[in-house]
Amino acid sequence: MPSLLIVDDEGIFRKGIQVMIAEMQGDWVVIAEAKDGIEALEKIEQQQPDLIITDIKMPRMDGIQLQYIIKERYPQISCVVMSGYNDFQYARESLRLGAKDYLMKPFEREELYQLLGKLQEEYGQGKQVERKRAVEDRQVQTQVRQQVLAGLLNGSIHHAEPELLENVGIRFPHPYISCLIAKLDRESVTDERFYQMDPSLFSTYMQQFIQESINSTLLGHVFIMNDNEVVALINEADAESLFPKIERLTDQIRKEIRGLSNFTITFGLGSPVKDLESISRSYKEAGLALLYRLVIGGDRLLSSETVAGMKMERTEWQSADWNSLNQSVQEGNLAEVELQVREFVTSVCTKWKDPEIIHQQICKMLLHFYELAVNLTVVKMWLQDTDVKHVLLDVYSYSSSKELIERCQKLLGDLTVCISNRQKKFVASPIELVVRYVEERFAEPITLNMMAEIVYLSPSYLSSLFKSKQGQSFIDFLTEKRIEKAKQMLLYSDEKIQVISDSTGFSNIRHFNRVFKSLTNRTPSEFRDGHYSEVHTLRKDH
Structure with missing residues (x-):
């Protein structure tokens, strides 16, 4: 017998629908009810209903967000949405997401019966078996596809393996590929809302939303890299037109997610590359660009152009000291590095009276040397058990120039030693x-x-x-x-x-x-x- 879950924040409405269905001459069984999307996901995980009837406007997680997540995690489950007259634009969004139909509140008993009777015909025994098999196949396909996409990001899959990509439905017919990373702006979500939900639900919602937005204008593959990172590989014929297209796309996505779901996201964009082996470089660039969210804030698109602009701003006001410090670190001159760090931090604290700007300038400097460490493949040796995000957040906890000087001296001193140790491997210059x-x-x-990596x-x-x-x-x-x-x-x-x-x-x-x-x-x-x-x-x- 086909099973059904009712989702509505009004208890009296849930009970009313349940009574109507109990009195219906049909096989539908109401196995659970929920007051919002979060509770509905818990019931779905436990009981796997065949159909969900959900309201659109609900607290914590509304019906639109719920459908995005169901579409990604439980594609075999059908949805019917309920909405008031003024919410029809949301009902239309639900139909676009694959909802079977919608009911306009308040609806008549016969209207509900007619809809459920039509859906009941789709749930014959043969279709259930076929649907279950299709879902299992899709789950295996999704897992393999996820592994292949992750392989592209870490550089383990190259152009000699096109059949591997084809087998999991990944195609790049155009010459240029650019990596786009999306991350939730944690400060845009209240602690109560964030901890009441599984954090991975935000990524699932973002992944579905971004994929559908890309499908309308570009060619790309979107997947969840981890609980707080969604990655899109965007394929385009013309490298020059790629950035403005992505800029327009991300502006639209940010605006719609902010309006529909009341949280914000930040994008990091890597430069376009022409072969599969270089996708990992674009991914690395996107991640580096995204780090600048800690310096200039989120809810925006950050790209290599953004980073370059900030570097230009930096060199305009401190170019001589900056170049000298950079050279000393790479030459392994520890004493000179410590002296120049002291001069640099002192100069920043003297020039800028706003603590926020001082912290920003220090973070810019540390991000530059993090990029250097990435290029020289000494990040793990340098930062060991921590990562650059925690380093930058740690900087914001210091409120005296002395603390900042000592912390920066320790960081850049350690980096200088790491680089020096790597270079000692060479006999020739x-x-x-x-x-x-x-x-x-x-x-x-x-x-x-390539040469720079070889000689560190x-x-x-x-x-x-x-x-x-x-x-x-x-x-x-x-x-x-x-x-x-x-x-x-x-x-x-x-x-x-x-x-x-x-x-x-x-x-x-x-x-x-x-x-x-x-x-x-x-x-x-x-x-x-x-x-x-x-x-x-x-x-x-x-």
Whole structure:
């Protein structure tokens, strides 16, 4: 017999519906009732009804939020919504979420009977078995899909495994993928409301809401990474149009969630990447951007552009001290780091009289060095049993410059030691290692970021150090090596120019031709033909 759960904050209305159904000539059985969405979820977990009849406006968790969660966790359960005349826009939202029908309050007995009679026909024994099997298959599919998406974020799945993605329904038909992270702004939810609910319900609600919003304008896959983090991988054909589209989308989502559910969320956005292996980098960037919520507040979209803007603001007023401190940390000069931290914190406390601004500036500085630690893969060694979020929150607990100086000296001193210990592994200097690597592997894809990870330096510091030691930028050096090899192949082999382009590390022949001509004033064909002509002339003269 099909079972039913009634959800309404008015007890008299719940009892009235229960009496109507008991008197109905049908098989429906009311197995439970609930006064709001939170209580309904508890009853659903315990008794797994076939149908839920729910009001829309209720305290704690309303009918719209309840339907989002049911759709994610219990897709086999059907819903019917009840609403007053003035709530029809919410009823329409419910129908969009998959509600079977809606009842306009107050409704007649015959109206309820007619609706339940229609639904009863859908609950034959054969359909129940088929539906149960489909639900089990979907649950397995969802678990595998979750693991695959998590694998993309940690970099363990790459482009050679497209069939793995296809098997779980994950497709990226467009060239660019960008990672978007959504997190609940905890301060927007009262303690009473937050602790009365399972915190994971907020993530489930956000996941469903974001997925449906993305489906209306973009292509993307949304999933719950953990209890307080929802991740979306958004796929787009044009990298330049991606940010404005996501900005409009997140503005709309934040506005609607704030209006419907009375809480706020903050988004972190990573830059677009072109291959599966780089998704983990976009995810890392989104997470770093999201950390700036502690500095400038939530209920907004934070991106690498946001972070860059804040860094620019920082360097405008303290660039000399900042660059010096950054260099001392990377060079392992512990005494100089402690001295410069003292000068920096003292300068901040002198310049700004507002404690909030002082804490913000200190957090910006620590976030910069956290990014450095991420790039050098020493975060775990540096922070050990804590994480950067707790470090930043800890900073806000200090109310004297002395405490701030001592805490920052300890943090950056520990980081300096970690970096120094990692660099001691090298016998040769970092620049010698980079030069040797390029000379041996110039035909492979090589980037400054890749070299920085290999020699445990930040990309910006390696770039300036390389130029000071070699007299040219890293990119110019790499390009020069590739063109030198290309010249040799043009002169002493009969390989086609396309083959030479591929063999010297260029992404395509058009780019190879353009770079070659800019450095030699001749195209590869002209260079080869000119050599043959010179050789022929010399032979003729002799």
